[in-house]
Amino acid sequence: MGRSPCCDKVGLKKGPWTPEEDQKLLAYIEEHGHGSWRALPSKAGLQRCGKSCRLRWTNYLRPDIKRGKFSLQEEQTIIQLHALLGNRWSAIATHLPKRTDNEIKNYWNTHLKKRLAKMGIDPVTHKPKSDALLSSDGQSKNAANLSHMAQWESARLEAEARLVRESKLRSNSFNHHPGTPSASTSAAVGGKTAAVSSSPPLYLDVLKAWHGSPTSTLSYSENAAAVASTAVIDFVGNSGSCEGGIIKDEGDQQEWKGMGSSTQLPESFTSALHDMAVPMDSGAWTPESLKTVNGGHFIEGFTELLLSNSTNRTLSDTDGGGDSDNGGCSGSGSDYYEDNKNYWNSILNLVNSSPYYSNVDLGCGEWEMVELQKLMLNRVYEMNE
DNA sequence: AAGTTTGTCAACCGCTGGGTG
DNA sequence: ACACCCAGCGGTTGACAAACT
Known part of the structure; x- marks a missing residue:
């Protein structure tokens, strides 16, 4: 097949990026834009493959990336969208504009998935695990x-x-x-x-x-x-x-309420x-x-x-009303x-x-x-x- | 204090599909 | 129609740090 060798090329560096490499990549993109990622490394003086440069840029160096702890609202957004979309991180990331798909994916795998599982909710189906045992009707x-x-x-x-x-x-x-x-x-x-x-x-x-x-x-x-x-x-x-x-996380001292009152x-x-x-x-x-x-x-x-x-x-996490020990x-x-x-x-x-559907001409x-x-x-x- | 386990996350791998000649 | 290039995507890995024994 016509697959390009990419990082298999000898002489190309792999692994963590150094501050110097970051600076080179940033400086080049700020001045010229990334253009063709394949051509970028040589132009920017980097011993990396284009793919590695692209990932470093999109997942780390991009100026519009928000880093740090995920807010409660972001967590809820991820969980809710994951319930709809499954592991389609890029689609989920479009609703968290300052977060990368990689970051969301990591956060899901290391935090949210475990948290849901711990609470007895199947992180795949987003339903209580007991449901899985029910009959097929x-x-x-x-x-x-x-x-x-x-x-x-x-x-x-x-x-x-x-x-x-x-x-x-x-x-x-x-x-x-x-x-x-x-x-x-x-x-x-x-x-x-x-x-x-x-x-x-x-x-x-x-x-x-x-x-x-x-x-x-x-x-x-x-x-x-x-x-x-x-x-x-x-x-x-x-x-x-x-x-x-009803989602409740005691470990983080945060409570996720039922998504609204009973209606x-x-x-x-x-x-x-x-x-x-x-x-x-x-x-x-x-x-x-x-x-x-x-x-x-x-x-x-x-x-x-x-x-x-x-x-x-x-979205408030300050009011415990309505929740009980059995998760509200x-x-x-x-x-x-x-x-x-x-x-x-x-x-x-x-x-x-989504803003996409409101107040715009279709x-x-x-x-x-x-x-x-x-x-x-x-x-x-x-x-x- | 030293060794081990667990958690985190940046980076890589391989596949896919769109675009192009 | 085909081969190839390229970028994007999701899954996985591995280095490092923190927590635990």
Whole structure:
């Protein structure tokens, strides 16, 4: 194959970087930008392979990297996104703009995974370990449904991450400021309207991601509908065991509350769906028609629908109210039902609160995403008929 | 104090997929 | 269609530090 030898080349240094090497790399990138990583080492006077330089830059030297301890909010974000995306660190990292995927991955493996396991939560499925022992009827079906939901959100986030990257690239080239990535993801997102409008259609990424999933066997529309029906119905009727959604870490003297107080989805849930959903046979979907659904912005409406009665995530770590020694669970079925529901509510909240979908004009590719979401809604509409 | 175990994290490895000629 | 280059990704390793015996 045509694989380049990279670090196998003799004479190239490996292992930890010295301050001198860092300085050389920094100085070169600040002056010239990284350009071709392969060509960079010789130009910068480094005895390293390009790949090593790239990793050193992206994981350590980049000026927009935040180092140090992860905040409680960052931890929650990682856990929630991991519940949706699994070990897709780069996708997770797009929601923690100043953290690298490598750092997040390390932090997960060394801290969060163990912490969850210690609390009896399976770090892979994010469900209480006891659930794994249950029979194949209720709980595993829920898990499968959530997995489908995760596929959907995963595809969406992947597309989003791609846009952020493209936007950053454009921002960099526009500013012509080599070696200095855009100050933050939000800045990149802020300038994304133009990027989106000229980007290749997003749905290609979405479908690729979707069909690339080993568990995906349905066609595009079938899958979207299936995800809608299972995810949202499950979202409403999900039940779990006692510890779902309640995370408590005694070792760090921090408490992660249930992701919001016990709430019921609004009685108007179904009627809201009726209001928002457009009949399946209503003809072609246009950006204009979608924008007017629910009297306003479709995406915002969809997000609000899902979250309409979900209490915002509790990020405070100072108030112990509501938690008990068994992790804030009273032991009643309704409580763990609510806790689990709120846990997934919070995940959806996190994803849907992405700046990507709010207060911006949607580009052409984004409408493909909108149509996927609309498929979901229509399916829910049918189920609620 | 010395040896051992455990934890952390930067760096590497190998695979994948997009782009190009 | 094919071979190759390149960058990105996730998994893994290994050096070092801290904690423990």
